[in-house]
Amino acid sequence: MTFRWGDVRxxxxxxxxxxxxxxxxxxxAREEAQRLIALYPGMVGILAPIAERHSRQAA
Numbered sequence: 001m002t003f004r005w006g007d008v009r010x011x012x013x014x015x016x017x018x019x020x021x022x023x024x025x026x027x028x029a030r031e032e033a034q035r036l037i038a039l040y041p042g043m044v045g046i047l048a049p050i051a052e053r054h055s056r057q058a059a
Contacts, residue, residue: 007032015050030054 014029033051037044 007035011036011050024054026054 011029011032014024014032018024018029030051033047033054037047037051040047
């Protein structure tokens, strides 16, 4: 797996939209957070809650 800035930008765009009460593709946000966790396990403390929150909201 390689680092892609697009993943980070996309996740940030989702978080920004969520903060502004805009529509968010929760499945995509969860997938992006999980992909970044796989790339950067040290960031699991930041990214896991995002992935978990979007998993619950998509269900």
